[in-house]
Amino acid sequence: MKNSKKTALAGMLAAFAVAAGALESFVPPLPFAPPGFRIGFSNAASMTAAAVSPFAAFAVASVKSAFVLITRGATAALLSFAGGLASCAVTLLMFRFARAKVGCIGIGIASAAAHNLAQVSVYSLIIGAAAFWYLPYLLVLGTFCGALTGILLDLALKLIYNRKDAPDGAKHKK
Amino acid sequence: MKTRMFKKADLFIAFAVLFAALCALLAISLAGGNGRTAVIEYRGETVKVIDLDSVAAPYTFTVEGDLEVVMEVSPQGIRFAYSPCPDKLCERFGTLGKKGQVAVCMPAGISVRITGEGEYDGVTG
Numbered sequence: 001m002k003n004s005k006k007t008a009l010a011g012m013l014a015a016f017a018v019a020a021g022a023l024e025s026f027v028p029p030l031p032f033a034p035p036g037f038r039i040g041f042s043n044a045a046s047m048t049a050a051a052v053s054p055f056a057a058f059a060v061a062s063v064k065s066a067f068v069l070i071t072r073g074a075t076a077a078l079l080s081f082a083g084g085l086a087s088c089a090v091t092l093l094m095f096r097f098a099r100a101k102v103g104c105i106g107i108g109i110a111s112a113a114a115h116n117l118a119q120v121s122v123y124s125l126i127i128g129a130a131a132f133w134y135l136p137y138l139l140v141l142g143t144f145c146g147a148l149t150g151i152l153l154d155l156a157l158k159l160i161y162n163r164k165d166a167p168d169g170a171k172h173k174k
Numbered sequence: 175m176k177t178r179m180f181k182k183a184d185l186f187i188a189f190a191v192l193f194a195a196l197c198a199l200l201a202i203s204l205a206g207g208n209g210r211t212a213v214i215e216y217r218g219e220t221v222k223v224i225d226l227d228s229v230a231a232p233y234t235f236t237v238e239g240d241l242e243v244v245m246e247v248s249p250q251g252i253r254f255a256y257s258p259c260p261d262k263l264c265e266r267f268g269t270l271g272k273k274g275q276v277a278v279c280m281p282a283g284i285s286v287r288i289t290g291e292g293e294y295d296g297v298t299g
Contacts, residue, residue, distance in 0.1 A: 035266040051177070075280060099177055106184030113191045123280075128218025130285035133202060133276035139195035143188055154179040 001052070009160070010049055010056035014063035017045035021064060022071070034137055039145045040112060043087060044152035047111055050091040051157055057088040075126065079119050086118030087111040104157065108150020112142035202274045206290030210273060212252040213291075214245070217283045226251060226271065226288070239282035252286055254279055 001009075020041040029035060042064055050057035061084030069077035091111045094102055102110075116138040124131035210226040216239045224247055232248035234255055243264070244256040251271025254264035257279050264279035276287040 029266070035263040036261075095177075098183075101181060102183045102187065103178045103181035105180050106187040109184065109187050109191055113194075124218075126217070127278055127280060127283060127285050128215050130215055130218075130276055130278065130287050132198075133274065133287055134278075136195045136199040136202070139191055139198070143191050143195075147188070150184075151179065154177075157177060 006053050006056060009052050010059045013045045013049045013052075013056065014060045017042035017060050017064045018067045020045060021067060030141075033141055034134060037138070037141060040115065040149055041152065043108075043111060043115065043146075044149040044156060046084060046088055047091045047107060047149065047153045048156040048160070050088055051095055051153075052160075054088075054092055057092060058085075061085055061088050079122055082122040083115040083119040087115040090114040103150070104154035105147045105150035108148070108153055109143050109146035112146030112149065113139060116142045199274065203290075206273075208273075209290055210251070210271065211289050211291040212247070212270070212286055213289055214284065214286045221284075223291075224252065237282075237284055239279070239284040241279070241282035243279055243282050243284055245286070251275075251288070253277070254286070257282060 024038055024041055027039070030037065030039075046057055046060045046064065049060040061081065064084055065077050065081035068080040088111075090113075091107055094107050094110060116135065120131050120135050120138065123134075212222075212224045212226055213220060214222040214224075214237055216237070221237060222235075226247070226249070229247050229249050232246060234244055234246045237243050237245055241258050243254055243258075246253050246255040248269070251269040253269040254267060254277060257264050259279065259281035261281070264277055264282075264284075267277035270277055270286065270288050273288050273290045276285065278285040
């Protein structure tokens, strides 16, 4: 894929991540989830960006956290950035080394788990070890939400790579 | 290389994550005795410990963190009754009465969790 096309795609994905993040604050909280828990639809955008290039992934994670900084404050932005970086790193590694073995749902679940683990770790620096007590709940919920964002990732990859004008051929199985 | 929506290894990833969650949950719930003790912490340092099993009537008290929050204790458990912070996430946790439960008020830096240390207090005290 041409660099100009990658940059344009990264911009669109960043916009989608911000929009998804904003819309998510209007979704009523899940009744059994801890307060503040979010499904993480915007994670689908950062995972798609990770399929495009590491730079795009980093850009989307940064833009996403910058938006959180404006709307929800510094602590939330720090948590968002830590989670974003960790999930991007895991997604990049899986695309690079395990693409033949794992599907998008598996990538989504692993990415969500990395997101939760990183967030809880940073959270524990602020609040103390009590933060880790969240982890079991977050991991279980994250498995389902990760599968959901994984399906979105699959749809996005199909849209991007199965087009007739896809620059480097159909990378993605129909 | 082609990517698909689902492959068998995905199930393995899902079970690995769920298994890790189960282990963490077991580690939390098996530690300590069968009692219910509320441990209130400010940025990781214990501020107050309350044996919930010995609470007869509900009462409230304030905890001084970065913000001053009001907590309510009753025989059912403990809850953040009021926090001056704008997001009110801590109030939405509701009453914690089971071992392993946790609630955090991040703007105040205050957390409360239910541990199983109460039994030992009961035996020794």
